[in-house]
Amino acid sequence: MDREIFDFFTTLVEKVSGISYGAGKEYLVESRLLELAQTLGYRDLNEFYLKIKNQLSSQLLNSIVDALTINETYFFRDTHPFETLKNYLLPELFKRKNGKKISIWSAACSTGQEPYSVAILLLEYFNQYLSNYEIKIWATDISLSSLKKAKEGVYNQIEVNRGLPIHFLLKYFKQKGSVWEIDERVKELVKFDFLNLLEINKRVRENFDLILCRYVLIYFSNSTKKRVWQNLCQLLKPGGYIILGGTELAPSELPDIERKVIGKTTVFYKKE
Ligand SMILES: C[S@@+](CC[C@H](N)C(=O)[O-])C[C@H]1O[C@@H](n2cnc3c(N)ncnc32)[C@H](O)[C@@H]1O
Structure with missing residues (x-):
């Protein structure tokens, strides 16, 4: 070219x-x-x-x-962050929040596998709490075609074979011919929106208990990475966590953000 x-x-x-x-x-x-x-x-x-x-x-x-945009994603990507969510972070959140609102943000959600994986964890392991908490997973991306697919929640056989345990496939999806449609119970926990990460300081007014921002900062220049990282950390509630992609490092050190290894996952904790 x-x-x-x-x-x-x-x-x-x-x-x-x-x-x-x-x-x-x-x-x-x-x-x-x-x-x-x-x-x-x-x-x-x-x-x-x-x-x-x-x-x-x-x-x-x-x-x-x-x-x-590069929209590579799959269900329960890297496995261990979802183990950490299930075994440590979500139980701690439910305990700490004690019947209040819990806000989770999948920032750069691509075609929906990431937020739907979190929603499946909530339904499978924390179902008894869901009626007592106001819980929302906000899932955003800059790619309109990815968001369209995410909202539809329909995946082909190759997509559901990637990372999704078979018992979750049978429990939370309905087969429709050659594709699989995600159950309404899972969809109801997730709200998809268009959002450019470069504009979050202007557009996002809410603070979050948990932010997943995985495998997107790697595509940005160092200065953009740092700027978005600082904005994300600002939107994290004290006591909340950010999870990056498995191979990603924090773009900069910030005084109120502590790096911790929980289970097999590196997470970033905002001091209270
Ligand atoms: C490789 S995917 C990662 C998806 C998912 N987080 C995961 O780890 O499986 C990267 C996503 O970032 C999105 N993206 C890239 N630049 C963005 C921006 N400035 N604002 C919001 N999303 C962006 C792309 O559209 C793509 O869906």
Whole structure:
């Protein structure tokens, strides 16, 4: 792909979403953009670029960002964070909150497997508490196509084979032909919304007991990572936890945030 075209699209997407495409990502960017361009009726990327470079609607900008997001996810990703949630963090939250509101946020939820995995844990192991607590899982992402799929809650056989224990599949999904639809009880615990992580300081007014922000900061430049991390930590309630992806480090040290290893998981705790 032409350097000028690559730079135009990647600069645009980085400005909007923070996602930074370094060297080596040319093929990915080109193939994703070409697919979008052809869906929109353009012959090739050159024609697409010439047409849009001076007049870009916000709808088309969303489609370009969407095309270049990496939405890899699966149920109970990495297993151990969900063991830690089940065995330590959720029991502690229920105990500490004692019949009040519990707010959980899956920030960058992709196609929904992450928040639905938390909802399944709640139904399976904490069902007796659910009627006494006001509990909500807020799940957000910048990719509109991922959010659409997440809201539908319909997954193919390959998707349900990835990470989801068979007993949960049989208990919390209904088979419909070749796909599996997640049960209404699970869906009811999760609310999906469009949200750009670069704008959380302006858009999010609530504070959270638990934030999962997994495998998204890795796509940002160091300065963006630090900024989003600070904003996330600000939105955490004292006594609350942030969980990052299994291989991710905290982008910066903050005086009120303590790194702890609970079970096999590194978590970030906000001091009370
Ligand atoms: C690799 S997926 C991770 C999904 C899930 N958290 C997990 O660990 O399985 C990264 C997600 O981050 C989203 N994303 C990227 N930049 C974003 C931004 N600026 N704001 C919100 N979501 C973003 C992408 O759309 C994608 O769905």
